[in-house]
Amino acid sequence: MRLLIVEDDVAIQGFLKRALAESGYQVDIASNAKAGELKALEGIHDAFIIDLGLPDMDGLELIVRCRAQGISAPVLILSARRSVDERVKGLEQGGDDYLTKPFALAELLARLRNLLRRSSATQNDSVHLQTADLQLDLVHHEARRGDHLLQLTPQEFSLLEYLCRNAGRVVTRTMILDHVWRMRIDPTTNVVDVHIYRLRSKVDHDSAMPLIHTIRGVGYVLKHA
Amino acid sequence: MPKLLQTTAAWRISIWTTLAFALGTALAFSIVYFLVARAIQERSDAWLNGEAEVLARVSANMPRDRLYKRIIGEVAELATRELPDERNARGQSLNSVFFLESESNSNESPLWVGPGSDELFLRAIQQAKLVPGIPQSIKVEGWPTTFRVVFRQGKERTMYLGLSDRGATYLLRTLTLRFLVLWSSTVLMGFLISYVSARRTLLRVQRITDTVARIGSEGLGERLPEPVNSDEISRLAKTFNRMLDRIQSSVNELRSVTDAVAHDLKSPVTSIRGALETTLSRDPNEKWRDSVGDAIEGLDRLLNALDTTLDVAEAQAGALQLDRSTVDLSAVVRQLADLYKPAMDERHHEVMLDLEEQVVVDADWGLLNRVLINLIENEIAHLPAGCQVTVRLSSRDGSAILVIEDNGPGFPPDISTRAFKRFVRGKDSHGHGLGLAFVDAVVRAHGGTAKISNSPAGGAVVTLSLPASVLHAA
Numbered sequence: 001m002r003l004l005i006v007e008d009d010v011a012i013q014g015f016l017k018r019a020l021a022e023s024g025y026q027v028d029i030a031s032n033a034k035a036g037e038l039k040a041l042e043g044i045h046d047a048f049i050i051d052l053g054l055p056d057m058d059g060l061e062l063i064v065r066c067r068a069q070g071i072s073a074p075v076l077i078l079s080a081r082r083s084v085d086e087r088v089k090g091l092e093q094g095g096d097d098y099l100t101k102p103f104a105l106a107e108l109l110a111r112l113r114n115l116l117r118r119s120s121a122t123q124n125d126s127v128h129l130q131t132a133d134l135q136l137d138l139v140h141h142e143a144r145r146g147d148h149l150l151q152l153t154p155q156e157f158s159l160l161e162y163l164c165r166n167a168g169r170v171v172t173r174t175m176i177l178d179h180v181w182r183m184r185i186d187p188t189t190n191v192v193d194v195h196i197y198r199l200r201s202k203v204d205h206d207s208a209m210p211l212i213h214t215i216r217g218v219g220y221v222l223k224h225a
Numbered sequence: 226m227p228k229l230l231q232t233t234a235a236w237r238i239s240i241w242t243t244l245a246f247a248l249g250t251a252l253a254f255s256i257v258y259f260l261v262a263r264a265i266q267e268r269s270d271a272w273l274n275g276e277a278e279v280l281a282r283v284s285a286n287m288p289r290d291r292l293y294k295r296i297i298g299e300v301a302e303l304a305t306r307e308l309p310d311e312r313n314a315r316g317q318s319l320n321s322v323f324f325l326e327s328e329s330n331s332n333e334s335p336l337w338v339g340p341g342s343d344e345l346f347l348r349a350i351q352q353a354k355l356v357p358g359i360p361q362s363i364k365v366e367g368w369p370t371t372f373r374v375v376f377r378q379g380k381e382r383t384m385y386l387g388l389s390d391r392g393a394t395y396l397l398r399t400l401t402l403r404f405l406v407l408w409s410s411t412v413l414m415g416f417l418i419s420y421v422s423a424r425r426t427l428l429r430v431q432r433i434t435d436t437v438a439r440i441g442s443e444g445l446g447e448r449l450p451e452p453v454n455s456d457e458i459s460r461l462a463k464t465f466n467r468m469l470d471r472i473q474s475s476v477n478e479l480r481s482v483t484d485a486v487a488h489d490l491k492s493p494v495t496s497i498r499g500a501l502e503t504t505l506s507r508d509p510n511e512k513w514r515d516s517v518g519d520a521i522e523g524l525d526r527l528l529n530a531l532d533t534t535l536d537v538a539e540a541q542a543g544a545l546q547l548d549r550s551t552v553d554l555s556a557v558v559r560q561l562a563d564l565y566k567p568a569m570d571e572r573h574h575e576v577m578l579d580l581e582e583q584v585v586v587d588a589d590w591g592l593l594n595r596v597l598i599n600l601i602e603n604e605i606a607h608l609p610a611g612c613q614v615t616v617r618l619s620s621r622d623g624s625a626i627l628v629i630e631d632n633g634p635g636f637p638p639d640i641s642t643r644a645f646k647r648f649v650r651g652k653d654s655h656g657h658g659l660g661l662a663f664v665d666a667v668v669r670a671h672g673g674t675a676k677i678s679n680s681p682a683g684g685a686v687v688t689l690s691l692p693a694s695v696l697h698a699a
Contacts, residue, residue: 011496019503053488080491081484102495102528105502155563170506181564185594186529189602194567216518218505 001116002026002044006036006062007051007078016049019105020112033057040066045073047115049108052079052088063091074115076108106170106218129164132224134203134211136164145203155180156199163212163222172219196220235427239420247412254404261400265393266373270360273375276304277386281377284326284384294336297326301338301386321389323372325350328382339387341367350374350385362390370394429458437465445473476544483535490531498524533663536592540666547589547670551694554584554625555618557594562616565601573611574604580618584625587694592667599660600629600687607685608633620693624673627689635679664689 003025007013010031017027028045030036033054040048048066052059063075077088077098088098097111129136133146141157143150152160158180163171173192177183196212204210213221283300287293301324323339323346337343345366353363353374360375374387433449440447448469449462501517501524539545562576569576586593604614608631617628661677664687668675673691680686 009492009496012492012499015496015499015503019499019506022503022507080488080495101491102498102524105499105506177564181560183560183564183594184591185598186525187598187602188526188529189568189605191565191568191602194571198567215505216515217521218502218518 001046002028003047003049003112004028004030004036004039004045005049006030006033006054006059007049008032008053008055009051012051015105016108019109023109025112033059033062036062037065040071041069043071047073047112048075049112050075050077052077052081060088060091063096076111076115078103104172104174104218106172107175110166110169110171110175129161129167131164131167131222132209132211133207134164134222136161143203145207148206150202152199152202155195156202159195159199160203160222163220166222168221168223170215170219170221175219233424233427235420235424238423239416242419243412243416246415247408250408250411254408258397258400258404262393262397265396269373269388269390269393270375273360273373273386273388274358277375277377277384279304280324280386281379281384284382285379297324297336298338321372321391323385323387325385325387326382346372346385346387350376363387426458430461433458433462433465437469440469445469445476472543476542479539479542479544483539487531487535491528494524494528537662537666540663540670543670545592545667545670548591549587550590552586552588552590552593554586554593554627554691555580555582557590557597558616558618558627561594561597561601565605568605569614572605572608574608575613577613577615579615581620584618584620585694586625586671586691588671588691589667593671596664596667596689599664603660604629604631604633612684623693625691625693627691628686630680630684630686632680632682632684635683635685636677 001024003020005013005016005020005027007016007029008031013029013031017029020027028039030039033056036048036050036054039045048063050059050062054062059077059079063077075091075096077091077096078101079088079098080101091098097115099108099111127138129138135144136142136157137144138161141154143152143157143160159176162176162179174184174186176192176195177185177187193214196214200210200212204212209224211222211224213223215221280297280300284297287296301322304322321340323337323343325335325337325339325343325346327335335343335347339346349363349365349372353361355361355374355376357376357378360373362371363374364371368389370389370391372387372389374385376383376385436447436449448466451462451466452459498521501521505514505517505521536545558580559578562578566576608614612631612633614629614631617626617630619626661675665675668689668691671691673689675690676688678686678688
């Protein structure tokens, strides 16, 4: 997978490139819209990460120009603006996505994965999820740890399902709120942590092998240690 | 409708102008009435004096024979004919004249020419204190109108000549009646004209008011139409437009400043945060993990506080952009209660919901969520363990009323009056002091109000009132 990052902040370029390379992407970088447009027209990228506040052109205009020239790869828009522009929302409906700065790397990776999956149209719609000895039956809303049937509330089940779908990958609190509760908010209290504690006490309670792990400062991951 | 009328300036203006017009015309009529009445009286007095003179001369030159009475009577009759023929609508003559002559040294009955018997007239004349040569009004029993009477005192005889005021009274009454009809119709007409024209003028002011109110709540792009003529109201519209220009430019200025602040702070924070995060994912060394995690969480809090500060600043300046949609408040509250239940349980708080269904507001969903989260997190942060929080939602008089009440220690007296100001916080508070200021600013931006108080039992009560959108019949 090859990505193009159009971002003028050198420090952000640097860590994005490192982090994305570590996740197995090939990364090209452009520091302004002109250079970005030239590189995009090569047509070799699977997705773009474009900052809205570019020095020579508005990021949205760059996207419009690329689209006009037949470039159809999905775009992840980065924005430092506080209110989300109507036009950005329009792009979101058109299959692209946006993220406001500062963002968690975990979330950027998750959204990028989502965009790439959407564009290649291979949806994973299995009815069973499994990690180690944890099994989820999405049809009957049943979760088992080994042979033991877990007594979960519908909310806890959705939370566990979300963790399972992202097994091995870190999810942030914001992502959990967005996907499980459909809320794009940043709580200042430990509201999400309490849900996780409860879920953990049910899932990992009498197991020698805990599955739900906290990554301080980042979020949570469900993985086979 | 009548109540509505009274509250319009058009009504008041036209009432006052009509009143002034009515009083002015009534006064003018009274003056005319007085002048006409005096002219009529002068005319009849001149006639009386003239005729009395003639009769006196005739009487002095006539021998006292048996023809005397007849001749004097005929002269008196003739005199009445000299009067302009005043008749009423039914053709009856309105003049009534009498002549009375008595001899002082004789027992003969006085000479009488006139309507009816002389006795009533004689009695009335004797009662009135008449001065010779000056006509005066006397009232005669049995006659509806007064008589104007003049008398002349001769050596042997006293002579009285009287003229009924019937004609003058009739004339003045007709005049008054016609005036009243004319007066009431012009006053009514004047009222209608002044009401309609005042209303038309004031409707232009009303249109300006409506437009300006709409501009205030829906963004500052719109302008009032500026008519070509330059009367006061057009100038008002122009002044408003200039003012809106200034407000819009300062709002835009504020927005670009806050955006610049946000941008300039967010870019470095993004790279710091990213660098810390990559360190976490790369280096499993347990020694630093906690410190790095703390640093990231600290950065998140910093940015959160920055965003809230800028939001509060924009909202207080009326520059907050609202992305309005139809929001079912009951559903939002229920969802948040669900989300926060474990966090509440952890502190042994009991949450009670008393929600009216389908309370719908036209609001920015994201901001409203943040308002409610602020209030809930306030409860979590400030309540001692084991309290009860009641959330009530109802709609009343076109407003959605949300009340969050607890049975904790309540707001400390030192902040309860200033709680909505930025950075005000209680002594034991750990927040950054923006929570309630944010709540207040956002609720106001939506055209609502936020109030805090302490309940009679001492707990804290936060009451939000938002304009409800039209409820769709369930």
